Amino acid sequence: MITGEIKNKIDQIWDTFFVAGITNPITVLEQMTYIFFMKMLDDKQLQEEENARDWDCEVENPTFLNGQLWVNPEAVSDEEREGVPYENLRWHVFKNFGADNMFKVVRQSVFEFIKHIGTGEESAYSRYMKSAIFLIPNARTLAKVVDGVDCNGTHQHHTNGADTTVLGERVA
Numbered sequence: 001m002i003t004g005e006i007k008n009k010i011d012q013i014w015d016t017f018f019v020a021g022i023t024n025p026i027t028v029l030e031q032m033t034y035i036f037f038m039k040m041l042d043d044k045q046l047q048e049e050e051n052a053r054d055w056d057c058e059v060e061n062p063t064f065l066n067g068q069l070w071v072n073p074e075a076v077s078d079e080e081r082e083g084v085p086y087e088n089l090r091w092h093v094f095k096n097f098g099a100d101n102m103f104k105v106v107r108q109s110v111f112e113f114i115k116h117i118g119t120g121e122e123s124a125y126s127r128y129m130k131s132a133i134f135l136i137p138n139a140r141t142l143a144k145v146v147d148g149v150d151c152n153g154t155h156q157h158h159t160n161g162a163d164t165t166v167l168g169e170r171v172a
Contacts, residue, residue, distance in 0.1 A: 017031065017032075021137065022135060032145075034132070038114060045090070064086040064089060069086070073116060084105070089113050099140060
């Protein structure tokens with residue numbers, strides 16, 4: 001059983017969901033997983049970019065394309081069809097937006113982006129994400145969750161197993 005700081009951090013994030021009205025443990029786990037995945041994608045590319053600088057080469061197959069726009073393949077509005085800079089889809093960027101702007105970007109762009117990673121490939125991921133729904137209800141809740149994951153060091157590479165253990169204990 002995990003105790004101490006990591007458990008307290010996960011519990012605080014969990015409580016944020018509960019206060020926002022998301023009380024089903026499976027739903028909380030699912031939404032937290034999406035948030036962790038958003039952070040992990042950016043963390044991975046940041047590490048690849050650092051390695052590329054060290055080796056004086058380019059990042060191969062980056063998730064976030066530098067200087068380009070991502071357009072949601074299911075875009076409906078004119079604004080969505082204009083696209084959003086890949087840079088704005090990155091954790092280290094959107095976490096610094098104001099709460100309302102962060103909520104808009106994450107709900108309309110980042111979440112849709114992670115849903116479409118690997119589109120065209122028949123995989124368990126693409127089948128699952130096809131019906132995924134972003135359920136964080138408001139800007140304040142998202143800001144608290146992002147802050148809880150980011151500022152508290154939750155979900156650093158050395159705590160991945162501990163995060164999963166604590167989340168599993170909460171569901172059980």
